[in-house]
Amino acid sequence: xxxxxxxxxxxxxxxxxxxxxxxxxxxxxxxxxxxxxxxxxxxxxxxxxxxxxxxxxxxxxxxxxxxxxxxxxxxxxxxxxxxxxxxxxxxxxxxxxxxxxxxxxxxxxxxxxxxxxxxxxxxxxxxxxxxxxxxxxxxxxxxxxxxxxxxxxxxxxxxxxxxxxxxxxxxxxxxxxxxxxxxxxxxxxxxxxxxxxxxxxxxxxxxxxxxxxxxxxxxxxxxxxxxxxxxxxxxxxxxxxxxxxxxxxxxxxxxxxxxxxxxxxxxxxxxxxxxxxxxxxxxxxxxxxxxxxxxxxxxxxxxxxxxxxxxxxxxxxxxxxxxxxxxxxxxxxxxxxxxxxxxxxxxxxxxxxxxxxxxxxxxxxxxxxx
Numbered sequence: 410x411x412x413x414x415x416x417x418x419x420x421x422x423x424x425x426x427x428x429x430x431x432x433x434x435x436x437x438x439x440x441x442x443x444x445x446x447x448x449x450x451x452x453x454x455x456x457x458x459x460x461x462x463x464x465x466x467x468x469x470x471x472x473x474x475x476x477x478x479x480x481x482x483x484x485x486x487x488x489x490x491x492x493x494x495x496x497x498x499x500x501x502x503x504x505x506x507x508x509x510x511x512x513x514x515x516x517x518x519x520x521x522x523x524x525x526x527x528x529x530x531x532x533x534x535x536x537x538x539x540x541x542x543x544x545x546x547x548x549x550x551x552x553x554x555x556x557x558x559x560x561x562x563x564x565x566x567x568x569x570x571x572x573x574x575x576x577x578x579x580x581x582x583x584x585x586x587x588x589x590x591x592x593x594x595x596x597x598x599x600x601x602x603x604x605x606x607x608x609x610x611x612x613x614x615x616x617x618x619x620x621x622x623x624x625x626x627x628x629x630x631x632x633x634x635x636x637x638x639x640x641x642x643x644x645x646x647x648x649x650x651x652x653x654x655x656x657x658x659x660x661x662x663x664x665x666x667x668x669x670x671x672x673x674x675x676x677x678x679x680x681x682x683x684x685x686x687x688x689x690x691x692x693x694x695x696x697x698x699x700x701x702x703x704x705x706x707x708x709x710x711x712x713x714x715x716x717x718x719x720x721x722x723x724x725x726x727x728x729x730x731x732x733x734x735x736x737x738x739x740x741x742x743x744x745x746x747x748x749x750x751x752x753x754x755x756x757x758x759x760x761x762x763x764x765x766x767x768x769x770x771x772x773x774x775x776x777x778x779x
Contacts, residue, residue: 411767412493414444416485416508417500419451420458422659423603424684425500425525428552428576433460435760441767444492446485448503464492470507482507486515495771496521498550505542513545519770522546525556525576525681540564548770552576552682553703572766575703577759578687580751583664586692589671589743590736597628598729599670601663601685602677604635609676609699609720611637611644616726618648624733632657632666667692672732672739677701678719687754689714693747695739697728707754713746 415433420426433443443463448470450456459465466488468481489497489512497512498521499505505522512520522542543549543564550572551557557571590596598617602608610631617629629650631641638656645651660666667673673689673696680702687707689696696714698704708714715731717724732739 410442411440411495411771412442412444413496413498413767414446414489414492414494415498415500416446416448416504418448418503419455420447421454422458422661425523426458427684428525429500430458430460431577431579431756432760432763433463435756437760437764440764444494446488446508448507470503473503473507478507482511485511489515489517495519496767498523499546502538505546506538509542509545519547520545521548521550521770523550524560525552526679536563543570548572550574550766553706555702556681574762574766575706575754575759576682576684576687577754577756578684578691578750579756580691580747583667583688583691583693583747585664586668586694588693588740589695590740593736594626595628596624596626596671596733597630597669598672598674599630599632599666600674600676601632601660601666601688602675603633604631604637604641606637607678608637609678610641612676612720612722612725613674614641614644614648614650614654615722616729617653618650619722619726620730620733621650621653623730627733628653628655630655630657630666630670632660632663634659663688664692667694670694672697672729674725674729675699675704676719676725680704683707687750690746690750690754693743695732695743696746697725697732707749708746709749712742713749714742 415429433445436443445463445465447467450467468485470478470481494517496519497508497517499508500523509520543566548570549560551560552575554573557573560566560571600613617627620627645654673694675683675685675698677699682703686698696708698708698714698716699719700716701719708716710716715728717728
């Protein structure tokens, strides 16, 4: 039995956290004993997402500068020793900065850092710290070849210190989604995304505004929250489509939301391996996505969806227009995408990849110690 502790700042309704919670659910308990440790996690949203099927511990770390941080570090070290944790797996910068040195000093056999984004937002300070911590962890896990290449370029890590473990999606949850284009008089185009600048949802609003003259039956629905909400609402008002745009907010039932969508869009400037695209695929939606990150690995252009250049509202509008003009093609793309999700990106396959990684990592550490 391998004991793995997962350290993250708090739980949110976002892609990385969703993947972590799904991993905790899906790990084979005869092989892996998981523990979830939260740096803080005292807010209502985080507590509501805490799993019931593994131990959860909140450290109460609100600031590294507070004198109590030293006590909380001692608490973490004591927890790791008491439960004989073999592997500590860290998510996001704060957990890396706090957890990695504590785990090394506590004698944890292997320390893992997860970094699934491409680091587009990192400041020079965090890039320097990333290079230092990247050499102090035993492995860095990312979910795409593009993520691996970004780590090599930014931190100069040797290839054998980076492991690519692709995301998975619980395809069974999306069996409830009906085929798209059931109502010709109302077509809903949607996106599941945090409302942040990198997601470029402004381009989607611009594209819908351009399409409404030719396709007045089109409506837009955006599922997610974030700092861009007010700006996007104002943009929709300025373009005259606020009455045709729904800001749904964060959704806990993504399959139910996607059941109401005919065309699903991802128009980001940067992605690792997109959870949203995996969900669109599992739901059998017609998909338009930018050609960034691992999107080309997930979607075969013209077979499972349509891929376009990033940053172009014209290309986005043109791709959506093709699907609106040819619903039969759009449905065929959705069928192919759903099949591909089941065959290559299932949640079960993702969990087995992590289990094998943990076993190989601990075996290598034991051999090295011997």
